[in-house]
Structure formats: C-alpha cells, structure tokens
Amino acid sequence: MMGITRYTRILALFDEEHPAWTVADISAALDTSASTLYRLIREMVAADFLESTVESRYRLGPFFVEYYRRLRLTDPLVLSGAKFLRPLLGQIPCPCTTILARLYGKTVMCVAEERANTASFATSYELGRPMPLLRGATSMAVLSTLPKRQIMKLVSEASDAPKDADTLYAEFTGIRKIGISETHGQVDPGLVGIAAPVRSTDLGINASLSVIIEQHNLTTEIRPHIYAALSSTARMIEGFMAELSVPGAHIP
Amino acid sequence: MMGITRYTRILALFDEEHPAWTVADISAALDTSASTLYRLIREMVAADFLESTVESRYRLGPFFVEYYRRLRLTDPLVLSGAKFLRPLLGQIPCPCTTILARLYGKTVMCVAEERANTASFATSYELGRPMPLLRGATSMAVLSTLPKRQIMKLVSEASDAPKDADTLYAEFTGIRKIGISETHGQVDPGLVGIAAPVRSTDLGINASLSVIIEQHNLTTEIRPHIYAALSSTARMIEGFMAELSVPGAHIP
DNA sequence: CTTATTTTATCGTTATTTGATAAAATATTA
DNA sequence: TAATATTTTATCAAATAACGATAAAATAAG
Numbered sequence: 062m063m064g065i066t067r068y069t070r071i072l073a074l075f076d077e078e079h080p081a082w083t084v085a086d087i088s089a090a091l092d093t094s095a096s097t098l099y100r101l102i103r104e105m106v107a108a109d110f111l112e113s114t115v116e117s118r119y120r121l122g123p124f125f126v127e128y129y130r131r132l133r134l135t136d137p138l139v140l141s142g143a144k145f146l147r148p149l150l151g152q153i154p155c156p157c158t159t160i161l162a163r164l165y166g167k168t169v170m171c172v173a174e175e176r177a178n179t180a181s182f183a184t185s186y187e188l189g190r191p192m193p194l195l196r197g198a199t200s201m202a203v204l205s206t207l208p209k210r211q212i213m214k215l216v217s218e219a220s221d222a223p224k225d226a227d228t229l230y231a232e233f234t235g236i237r238k239i240g241i242s243e244t245h246g247q248v249d250p251g252l253v254g255i256a257a258p259v260r261s262t263d264l265g266i267n268a269s270l271s272v273i274i275e276q277h278n279l280t281t282e283i284r285p286h287i288y289a290a291l292s293s294t295a296r297m298i299e300g301f302m303a304e305l306s307v308p309g310a311h312i313p
Numbered sequence: 314m315m316g317i318t319r320y321t322r323i324l325a326l327f328d329e330e331h332p333a334w335t336v337a338d339i340s341a342a343l344d345t346s347a348s349t350l351y352r353l354i355r356e357m358v359a360a361d362f363l364e365s366t367v368e369s370r371y372r373l374g375p376f377f378v379e380y381y382r383r384l385r386l387t388d389p390l391v392l393s394g395a396k397f398l399r400p401l402l403g404q405i406p407c408p409c410t411t412i413l414a415r416l417y418g419k420t421v422m423c424v425a426e427e428r429a430n431t432a433s434f435a436t437s438y439e440l441g442r443p444m445p446l447l448r449g450a451t452s453m454a455v456l457s458t459l460p461k462r463q464i465m466k467l468v469s470e471a472s473d474a475p476k477d478a479d480t481l482y483a484e485f486t487g488i489r490k491i492g493i494s495e496t497h498g499q500v501d502p503g504l505v506g507i508a509a510p511v512r513s514t515d516l517g518i519n520a521s522l523s524v525i526i527e528q529h530n531l532t533t534e535i536r537p538h539i540y541a542a543l544s545s546t547a548r549m550i551e552g553f554m555a556e557l558s559v560p561g562a563h564i565p
Numbered sequence: 566c567t568t569a570t571t572t573t574a575t576c577g578t579t580a581t582t583t584g585a586t587a588a589a590a591t592a593t594t595a
Numbered sequence: 596t597a598a599t600a601t602t603t604t605a606t607c608a609a610a611t612a613a614c615g616a617t618a619a620a621a622t623a624a625g
Contacts, residue, residue, distance in 0.1 A: 065356040065582065067613090068317060072380065080387035084571080094615045099572060102614095104317045107420065114389075114516055115558055117571055117623090119383045122418050127425050128324065129381035130441025132373045135332035137366075165375050166361065172378050178430075189382025264366055308369055315612065319582090334601080346584045349605060369592090369602055569621070582611065591602065 066158075067101060072110065072121075081118035084173075114213065129136035133198070138163055138266050140171050142303035145294050146175035149270075152290040155278040156180040161298075162199045163268040165191055167215065169200040184273050185248050195219055197227065198242040198254035205236040206260040240295075241288050242269075244274060253279050255287050257295035263306040270295045314349035319353060324362065324373075333370035359518070390415055390518050391404040391425050393553035394511065397546050398427035398457045401522075404542040408432040409531040415548075416459070417443055420469065421452040424520075436525050437500050447471055447481065450494040450506035454521035457488040458512040492547075494521075497528060505531050507539050515558040522547045538551050 074082055074090060084102065088095045091261055099237045102119060105111040109124035133139050138161065147161040153159075156179040160172045168191035186192055186199055194200050204212055211235060216226045242256045256271035272287055326334055326342060336354065354371060357363040361376035385391050390413065398411040405411075406501055408431040414423045422442035438444055446467055447454050456464055464485060468478045488494045494508045509525035524539055533535045 063613095065320060065360050065433070068320075071361050075387060076383055085415040097570095097613075098614050104571085108321050109318050110317070113611090121380065121387055123376055123388075123415065123422060123424060123427040125384050126422060126441040127417070127443065128373065128377040128441075130439065132375070132377050133326055133441075134329040135327060135373055136375075137372075163375065165379070170375060172375060187382065188387075189378040189380075193377065218390060226495075260401075265364075302372070315582095348584050348586085348604095349582075350581085355604085530603095567625080569622105569624070571620105572617100573618105573620070575609095575618075576616095578614085580611105580613070582607085582613100585605105586605075587602070589602105591600100592598065593598100595598075 068105060068110070069194050070224075071098075071101060071105065075121050081114055081116075081120045083116070083118050099245050107131055116204065120241065133173075136172070137261070137264050137305045138259070138268050138298075140268065141305065142195065142268075142298040143173040144172060145270075145298060149272070149290060149294050151175050153177075153272055153287060154283055155273070156182070158184050158186075158273045160184075160186050160199060160271040160273065162186065162192075162203060162256075162271065163266065167194060167218065168192055169194055169203050169269075181224040182252060182275055185253065186254075186273070188273070192248070193219075193221055195222055195246075196257035197245040197248040199248075199269055199271040201242040201244065202236060202256035202258045202271070203267055205233040205242065206267040206269075207256045240292050251276050259295050259298050260301060261302040261306065264302055266302065267298060269274055270298065320357060320362070323350075323353060323357065327373050332556055333366055333368075333372045333560040335368070335370050343353050353499075361365045361510075365520060385425075388424070389513070389516050389557045390511070390520050390550075393557065394484065394520075394550040395422040395498070395524065397522075399424060401524070401546050402427050402429050405524055405526065405539060406535055407526055409440075410436050410520075410525045411453060412436075412438050413520065413524040413526065414438065414508075414523065416455055417557070418469065419446060420444055421446055421455050421521075423451075433460060434504060434527055436499070436504065438523070438525070445471075447474055449500040450508035451500075451523040453484065453496065454493040454523070455519055456510035457485040457494065458510045458519040459520075473491055492544050503528050507543060509543040509551050511547050513551060513554040513558065514552060516554055518554065522550065552561060 070091060073088060074087060084095055084098050086097055101224050102111060109122040111119045112122040114120050124198060127205050142161040146161060149159045158174060158176045158180055160171050162169050163172040170191050171186045174188050192200060194204060212230060213226055216229055217221055240257055252273055253276050254271055254273050256269045259268040259270050260266060266277050270291055272291060322343060323339060324440060326339060333360060334351050336347055339350055355362060358365060361374040362373045364374040366372050394413040398413060401411045408429050410426060410428045410432055412423050413425040414421050423438045423440050423442050426440050444452060464482060465478055468474055468481055490511055496506050504525055505528050506523055506525050508521045511522050512518060513521040520545055
C-alpha cells in the first residue's frame with residue numbers, strides 16, 4: 062500500500078449504510094492486517110479523521126466539519142456564489158431549492174444550497190452528494206461549460222449515458238447557446254431542474270446554478286422569470302469570481 | 314516526517330487568510346524540499362484534498378464537502394440533534410440562532426446550526442469553527458458534561474482561563490445541577506448564550522445545545538421559556554442518541 | 566476473579582519516502 | 596514566433612518508515 066490512499070480507502074468505507082466499523086471488519090474489507098490497521102487508525106484518530114465509539118467501533122471524526130468551513134471561506138465558487146442563493150430563492154414565485162454545483166471527478170456535486178421554508182419536496186441534489194454527470198439540468202449545465210474533448214471523454218467513460226455521445230454534445234451546444242438547461246423528472250420524479258452554467262476559465266471552475274421546483278408549478282408565465290433570474294445571478298457570480306482572480310488579490 | 318501528519322500539516326496551512334498556496338511558500342513554511350512537496354501535493358490533488366488553481370497555486374478541494382455530508386449522515390450527535398434545531402427556533406419568541414456544539418480537542422466546535430430569518434446579528438460560533446473552551450454558555454455546558462479529572466486537565470492546559478480552576482469547577486457543578494448555562498457577552502458583545510448540556514456516556518459524546526439571542530431581548534418572562542425549551546429538547550436529543558447506541562442497531 | 570477481546574508494543578524484513586539533480590512541460594517575455 | 600523563465604515531473608541512492616507476525620498490555624465481559 063502506498064501514500065495517501067492508505068488513509069482514503071479507510072475513510073471511503075464510512076457512509077450512510079456503514080456509519081461505524083470495527084478493525085476486524087476493516088481488515089476483512091481491505092485485506093490488510095489488523096496490526097497495520099490499528100496503527101493507521103490510531104493516526105487517523107489523532108488527526109480527528111476518525112474517533113472511537115462503542116462496541117470497539119470507529120466512526121468519522123469532526124475534522125471534516127472544520128475543513129468544510131475552511132472550504133466555505135476559501136473556495137472561490139462558494140465564496141462568490143453562496144451569498145446569492147437566498148436572494149435567488151426570493152425571486153422565484155413558488156416553493157423551490159437553489160443549488161450551486163460543480164464538477165467533482167466523474168460526478169457533479171452540490172457545494173452550496175438554500176431551501177425555501179415553503180418547499181416540502183425532497184431533492185436528490187444534497188450538499189456534498191456526488192450525482193450522475195448526464196442526468197438533470199444541474200449536471201448538464203456543468204458539463205456544458207467544459208471543452209469538447211473533456212465532454213467526450215467523460216461521456217464515453219460514463220456507464221449510464223442515456224443517449225449517444227453526439228446527440229448529447231448537441232444538447233450541450235444548445236445549453237451554451239441559450240445559457241439555460243431545463244430537465245423534467247430526470248433526477249426526481251415530479252420535479253423540474255432549471256440551471257445556468259457558471260464558469261471561470263481563469264480559475265478553472267466548471268459549475269452551475271440551479272433552481273428546483275415542482276413540475277406543476279412551472280407555468281409559461283413563470284418560466285421566463287426563472288430563466289432571467291438564473292442568467293443574471295449566474296453572471297453576477299462569474300463577476301465576483303473574476304474579481305478573486307485578479308493578480309495580487311491573493312494574500313499568501 | 315511521518316504518517317498522516319505529512320498531509321495534515323499541509324492542509325493546516327489553508328485558512329481564510331491564506332486560501333491559496335504556491336509550492337515555494339509551502340516549502341518555506343514547512344521547511345521541506347519542493348521535490349517532496351510536489352509529490353505529496355500531487356497525491357492530495359488526486360484524492361481531491363487539494364486542487365490547482367491560477368498562478369501556480371493550490372487550494373482546498375471538494376473532498377471536504379463530500380465528507381461533511383458523510384459525517385452529517387453518520388454522526389450520532391448530528392443525526393440525533395440537527396433535526397431539533399429548527400423546531401427549537403420556533404419555540405423562542407425572539408430572533409435567535411440555535412447551535413449544536415461538541416468537544417473538539419482543546420476547543421468546542423459547532424457541528425450544526427440554524428438561524429432565524431429574523432436574526433440579523435452575527436455570532437462567532439459558526440459551523441466548523443473551533444472556539445475557546447472556557448468562554449460562553451455553549452462551551453461551559455460542554456465542559457460541564459466531562460468527568461472532573463478531564464475538566465481540570467483542560468482548564469490547567471488552557472492559556473486563557475479567566476478564573477482559577479476551583480472557581481471554574483464550582484461553575485460546572487452549578488451547570489450540572491440546574492442543567493443550564495447562561496453567559497452574557499463572553500463571546501460576542503451584546504449577545505447572550507443559553508445552553509443545555511447534551512451527553513451520551515455510552516457513545517462518548519460531550520456536547521451542548523444552545524440558543525443565542527440579543528441581550529436586550531432576554532426578559533424575565535422569556536427566560537423560563539427558553540430554559541424549558543432547551544432542557545426538553547436536550548433530553549430528546551439524548552433519547553435519540555440512546556436509541557442509536559442499543560446493541561445491534563448498527564449494520565456494519 | 567477469570568477469561569475473552571481489544572489495543573499497543575516489538576522487531577526483522579521489505580518497501581517507501583526523501584531530497585538533490587536532471588529532464589520535461591508549461592508559462593512568460595521579447 | 597522564438598527565447599527564456601518558471602513550474603512540474605522523473606530519476607536514483609541513501610535514509611527512513613511501513614508492514615505484519617507475534618507478544619505483551621490494557622480493557623471489557625462473564
């Protein structure tokens with residue numbers, strides 16, 4: 062075993078279905094000796110990546126809460142975009158959720174969200190949850206910001222491509238042209254996602270800003286409102302990111 | 314250099330004041346060769362701990378958003394307590410913020426929070442921000458859940474102890490007795506913190522549930538309401554945690 | 566108190582990390 | 596575009612740390 066993966070493959074075991082692990086189970090899952098694992102786990106507990114709990118089990122530690130905050134305070138996308146999510150909520154005349162999402166490996170992940178008090182429905186795009194690349198307006202808008210070569214690569218590697226690569230690429234061209242992606246029930250039945258691409262080639266950021274509403278609320282009157290609110294907010298976020306990338310704005 | 318600290322001491326450099334680092338600056342800060350750092354950083358980028366950005370700088374990566382979600386979905390305190398923060402908001406008849414906090418090394422850290430739309434004031438107890446152990450109701454209530462030996466150790470190691478150890482310990486005894494800690498302006502001027510201890514000796518959890526309000530809103534009429542709401546909610550959270558710790562409730 | 570389980574310590578072998586240096590890739594400037 | 600500077604990767608021998616089997620210690624369970 063080598064490098065950082067010694068630690069990350071242990072972390073990767075901890076999820077909603079497996080919140081707490083014994084050393085014996087980790088040993089079986091990773092085919093690694095208990096002696097080595099006790100040493101690694103002791104290190105990870107000292108670093109607050111893990112902590113020990115009942116029944117000789119270990120769970121994730123509070124380190125990740127601290128570094129989630131550090132990311133919120135340093136990441137140019139979150140820094141520029143999160144503050145617009147609540148105002149955007151106010152511009153949408155029906156119960157909705159607003160989402161800032163970005164490319165994350167071979168997935169798209171929400172990195173900030175706001176939910177109207179009136180929104181009773183649940184969305185799959187939760188903060189921090191990796192989602193499929195090729196389904197839903199949020200993902201499609203993110204993909205549309207990428208160079209063609211990278212899109213084709215991601216599409217070809219995707220196991221769940223709903224259409225062939227060229228058809229998909231035509232869709233991305235359309236999204237780039239009108240600046241909006243709209244999909245119906247591709248992620249959650251009964252819900253509609255409407256998203257605007259957000260990008261900063263300078264900072265290497267490929268992201269999107271989305272509004273999720275219930276399908277029956279999407280009338281021909283409110284659609285233009287939503288499109289306009291998304292487009293203008295996306296442009297403002299890009300403006301703030303551009304400011305962050307001016308030389309000398311960093312204080313290292 | 315050894316073990317996981319090779320990586321964590323790099324991560325520790327990234328904060329609000331230093332959002333992006335060059336390899337040269339990291340090399341100077343950690344007194345480590347650039348050749349080694351390029352190798353470590355490459356690993357950390359591959360693991361999404363870091364990502365590269367403009368001007369040959371690196372910043373924190375989105376890994377921490379994903380693992381913050383995993384923690385939310387697996388941590389017994391967050392799992393049991395976060396859902397009560399919004400209902401608790403509703404029980405407080407003035408603008409307020411509700412906070413779930415826990416011991417984090419030699420600090421206390423908020424791991425979940427809710428803010429009333431009407432609350433215009435800013436609180437220092439942000440989600441994920443390590444705070445001093447001996448100031449503010451939130452911290453005092455957490456400390457009060459610990460065994461005497463551990464309290465004395467933490468107090469003796471604290472650099473900012475406002476009072477001597479025995480006086481402080483008497484305060485913790487008082488908090489344990491009435492189940493509430495109330496402090497005025499110890500963290501933020503003009504604000505009041507009111508907190509109830511939250512603990513599970515089974516799960517090894519030492520935490521607190523707090524309400525932060527503006528000092529001028531704390532009347533003799535609403536104080537009993539707040540005390541009662543906090544106490545009953547804290548008890549419910551402890552009840553949910555107890556359910557999580559019954560043998561066989563885990564599915565490893 | 567006894568026994569079983571979990572965790573830490575020890576240690577030789579094996580494999581990896583380190584940092585100096587060189588090479589390659591990328592960005593900057595003329 | 597070419598030339599130069601900067602950033603990043605590759606190479607390699609020496610130093611170091613990780614591995615896992617085993618034993619010892621600490622803790623939990625009966």
